[in-house]
Amino acid sequence: MSTVFLALQDVDDSRPVVEAIKKDNPSAVVESQPAMIRITAEGELVVKRETVSNESGTDWDPQDIHLILISFGGNVDEDDDYFKIFWQD
Amino acid sequence: MANKLNMRDRYKLMTRLGWETSYQPMDKVFPYDSYEGIKIKDWDAWEDPFRMTMDAYWKYQGEKEKKLYAIMDAFSQSNGHLNISDARYVNALKLFLQGVSPLEYQAHRGFARQGRHFTGEGARVACQMQSLDELRHVQTQIHGMSHFNKYFDGFHDFAHWHDRVWYLSVPKSFFDDANTAGPFEFMVAIGFSFEYVLTNLLFVPFMSGAAYNGDMSTVSFGFSAQSDEARHMTLGLEAIRFMLEQHEDNVPIVQRWIDKWLWRGYKVLSLVSAMMDYMLPESPMSWKEAWEVYFEQNGGALFNDLARYGITVPDYAEICTKEKEHLSHQVWGILYNHTAAAAIHTWMPDDAKMNWLSEKYPDTFDKYYRPRFEYWRDQAENGNRYYSQTLPLVCQTCQIPMGFTEPDDPTQISYRVSEYNGDKYHFCSDPCKAIFDFEPEKYCHAWMPPQQIFQGNCGGEGLPAVLEHYKFNLGADNMDYVGSPDEANWNLWKGLNGSVSGDVKAS
Numbered sequence: 184m185s186t187v188f189l190a191l192q193d194v195d196d197s198r199p200v201v202e203a204i205k206k207d208n209p210s211a212v213v214e215s216q217p218a219m220i221r222i223t224a225e226g227e228l229v230v231k232r233e234t235v236s237n238e239s240g241t242d243w244d245p246q247d248i249h250l251i252l253i254s255f256g257g258n259v260d261e262d263d264d265y266f267k268i269f270w271q272d
Numbered sequence: 273m274a275n276k277l278n279m280r281d282r283y284k285l286m287t288r289l290g291w292e293t294s295y296q297p298m299d300k301v302f303p304y305d306s307y308e309g310i311k312i313k314d315w316d317a318w319e320d321p322f323r324m325t326m327d328a329y330w331k332y333q334g335e336k337e338k339k340l341y342a343i344m345d346a347f348s349q350s351n352g353h354l355n356i357s358d359a360r361y362v363n364a365l366k367l368f369l370q371g372v373s374p375l376e377y378q379a380h381r382g383f384a385r386q387g388r389h390f391t392g393e394g395a396r397v398a399c400q401m402q403s404l405d406e407l408r409h410v411q412t413q414i415h416g417m418s419h420f421n422k423y424f425d426g427f428h429d430f431a432h433w434h435d436r437v438w439y440l441s442v443p444k445s446f447f448d449d450a451n452t453a454g455p456f457e458f459m460v461a462i463g464f465s466f467e468y469v470l471t472n473l474l475f476v477p478f479m480s481g482a483a484y485n486g487d488m489s490t491v492s493f494g495f496s497a498q499s500d501e502a503r504h505m506t507l508g509l510e511a512i513r514f515m516l517e518q519h520e521d522n523v524p525i526v527q528r529w530i531d532k533w534l535w536r537g538y539k540v541l542s543l544v545s546a547m548m549d550y551m552l553p554e555s556p557m558s559w560k561e562a563w564e565v566y567f568e569q570n571g572g573a574l575f576n577d578l579a580r581y582g583i584t585v586p587d588y589a590e591i592c593t594k595e596k597e598h599l600s601h602q603v604w605g606i607l608y609n610h611t612a613a614a615a616i617h618t619w620m621p622d623d624a625k626m627n628w629l630s631e632k633y634p635d636t637f638d639k640y641y642r643p644r645f646e647y648w649r650d651q652a653e654n655g656n657r658y659y660s661q662t663l664p665l666v667c668q669t670c671q672i673p674m675g676f677t678e679p680d681d682p683t684q685i686s687y688r689v690s691e692y693n694g695d696k697y698h699f700c701s702d703p704c705k706a707i708f709d710f711e712p713e714k715y716c717h718a719w720m721p722p723q724q725i726f727q728g729n730c731g732g733e734g735l736p737a738v739l740e741h742y743k744f745n746l747g748a749d750n751m752d753y754v755g756s757p758d759e760a761n762w763n764l765w766k767g768l769n770g771s772v773s774g775d776v777k778a779s
């Protein structure tokens with residue numbers, strides 16, 4: 184299984200997203216690098232609307248990820264309730 | 273909420289706005305997407321994984337811009353250039369503005385064209401949005417750099433330089449090659465190779481390095497651009513997958529394009545290797561480490577994903593694996609020797625930097641490069657700073673001077689030749705030769721800077737005439753960092769020793 188990665192800006196808006204990722208993807212590895220947060224996981228990584236909204240206290244639209252996103256590696260599956268990256272093999 | 277369409281339906285409704293033409297047949301309205309041999313059975317199968325509609329696009333892009341410009345304003349207002357690690361760092365930005373930002377503009381034009389020429393409206397809409405993104409990138413980069421232009425040399429004529437100066441023909445020829453290809457090849461060249469491989473290395477580890485060196489302005493436009501590039505990579509990948517799924521005859525064509533364009537992109541990236549290892553005074557990550565994470569690991573995962581279509585990793589991947597130990601040192605050597613004819617400053621690394629390089633490149637730096645660099649440094653300190661006065665032989669395909677070594681012998685310059693129509697053409701490597709040999713009628717027309725200079729098309733004979741043609745401010749834009757007005761100004765502003773009373777560019 185290949186590794187997916189998600190790079191987010193190290194800014195305040197990323198905090199609830201990172202917290203939600205940790206909750207929903209227990210095996211994800213979160214790493215701090217200058218000005219950015221790099222998250223890796225085996226096979227797939229999901230960011231759920233409900234979990235981020237609970238963390239931040241406001242409704243979070245999965246497309247809001249564009250405001251903090253730097254880059255990622257993997258295929259994208261995006262819907263009203265989640266943002267997911269994955270490798271198929 | 274109950275009546276609101278979900279994201280998929282909304283996306284479909286707002287992007288599938290095409291129709292079957294009736295006054296003219298479809299293949300006459302869209303004449304350019306068939307001659308490359310790519311067979312498409314069903315354009316409706318095109319699916320953009322980011323279901324971005326125009327209203328959402330404006331909303332998010334507007335918000336990103338506001339944040340970015342606020343940071344750039346704050347950087348300027350607080351004289352942010354005084355907080356960078358060292359003025360040498362600024363030369364990476366010069367190379368960026370001269371070599372990369374014009375490619376953003378080229379990408380804007382290229383995607384605008386594909387946004388007209390694909391038969392399928394899903395592909396057209398995605399290309400049009402990307403075209404707008406790329407225009408935003410070049411604009412934010414010029415704006416961000418305009419602050420540095422007030423205080424440092426080497427920024428003022430970047431667009432003029434991009435079209436003329438020898439080392440900038442490396443990135444320029446890459447994009448000219450893509451923009452003169454058909455629309456599907458363009459998608460592999462730019463959507464895949466450029467976005468997936470190049471931007472991930474340039475806009476992620478290099479930009480993180482910019483932050484590490486105190487440049488919050490550049491890291492902000494870098495990350496802001498890369499958040500668009502992330503969408504672009506996805507589009508490039510979708511284009512590849514779409515071609516592969518539409519017809520099995522497309523597979524060998526796509527494979528050849530992948531092989532060609534990953535190599536072309538890799539050669540352009542060699543400039544970034546020098547930026548990361550030598551031009552960032554404080555380096556959080558070496559070129560080799562970045563290559564391992566973003567190409568070997570991430571690119572490897574991508575190839576695993578494409579394997580089910582019969583796509584394989586290019587044969588030359590092994591060359592890249594060997595070269596990652598050497599690339600940045602060899603490129604820096606080339607730039608150092610030819611810096612009299614470049615609008616960047618170069619320098620020899622100090623002891624601390626050399627030790628860092630030894631640590632990051634334990635198998636190669638001390639053995640092959642440290643002795644050479646220490647010798648050059650001694651020579652410079654004794655007043656014999658070497659500047660090459662001759663023109664290098666450059667590779668007909670990638671246009672980089674022939675300074676790379678054989679993959680298995682780092683003491684031997686790699687050199688290949690082909691003959692075409694009675695003329696000899698020179699190459700830096702087997703893959704560059706293979707690219708030429710497949711389309712010699714295209715590459716024999718390449719605009720080669722040394723040949724053009726010798727033919728008298730660049731201002732006249734001799735280096736001074738050429739540099740005047742380039743519109744360099746001689747002695748300010750070019751030559752070693754040591755002794756430059758940039759150095760004098762920096763020492764003055766920072767109250768450092770060795771400050772000489774040079775004239776301060778902006779007061």
Ligand SMILES: [Fe+2]
Binds near residue numbers: 405501
């Ligand atoms: Fe871009």
Ligand SMILES: [Fe+2]
Binds near residue numbers: 379406501504
């Ligand atoms: Fe892009």
Ligand SMILES: [Zn+2]
Binds near residue numbers: 670671700
């Ligand atoms: Zn070459």
